[in-house]
Structure formats: C-alpha cells, structure tokens
Amino acid sequence: MNNESRQMPDRPVVDTRPTAVSVAEQFQNQTLRPVLKLLDAGLMTYWLHHLPKRKTPFERFTKPEKLAHIERAIRDDTKLRLTLVGMVLGQFTxxxxxxxxxxxxxxxxxxxxxxxxxxQSHIDT
Incomplete structure (x- = not known):
C-alpha cells in the first residue's frame, strides 16, 4: 500500500461564530468539531459495535431512553469513553x-x- 492511499481525507469545515473568546472555545470550534464531523461514521460504527457486547436492548428503548443511555454509557463505561476519545485524539496534529x-x-x-x-444526533425514533 503506498502512502497516497493511506492519507486521511481533509477535515470538514464547520461553520462557527468567529467570536470565540477562550482558547478552549477556539479549539473546540477549530479542531474538535471538524474532527468529530470527520469521524462521524466511525464513531457511530464503534457505538453500534459496542452495544451487543454490553447486551443492551438498545433497539427496544424509546427515544428518551436511547438518548439517556448514550450519555450514561459514555460517562460511566471507561473502556467505551477512552476508545472514543482516543479515536479523536489520534487525529490531532x-x-x-x-x-x-x-x-x-x-x-x-x-x-x-x-x-x-x-x-445522540443519530437517534431519530
């Protein structure tokens, strides 16, 4: 495999307000949001791969239950959280x-x- 075929696609541009005041807010808008947009499909794929391992009947949950489960899982499941965060950090210069x-x-x-x-933005029903 040559180097050209392994290059990552360019990060998407995310339209943000130019009034970011803090370093954290600027970094969030200029780096975190574009990286998350770039990794959207991969993050969702990993999430869906994670559910059967935890024997979670996610498809039976109501929309509010799904939204709450996503938040609780990311906050409470260390392995899941570190994997998702690692996917993002791996994109940093x-x-x-x-x-x-x-x-x-x-x-x-x-x-x-x-x-x-x-x-949560992928939950529609």
Missing part, C-alpha cells in the same frame, strides 16, 4: 496536541459533551 494537553481538563469535558451530542 502535534500543535493541536500541545494545545489540548495545556487545557486538558476543560477540553476533555467539552470533547465528551460533543461526543454525546454527536451520537
């Missing part, structure tokens, strides 16, 4: 990694919120 580590607590909190919202 060295410069982005430096910003992330300098603001790790705040950016991790924001990342988890965005991950939950991203997976």
């Amino acid at each position: 060295p410069e982005e990694w430096a910003i992330f580590t300098a603001n790790e607590s705040e950016l991790t909190r924001r990342l988890l919120t965005l991950l939950i919202q991203r997976l």
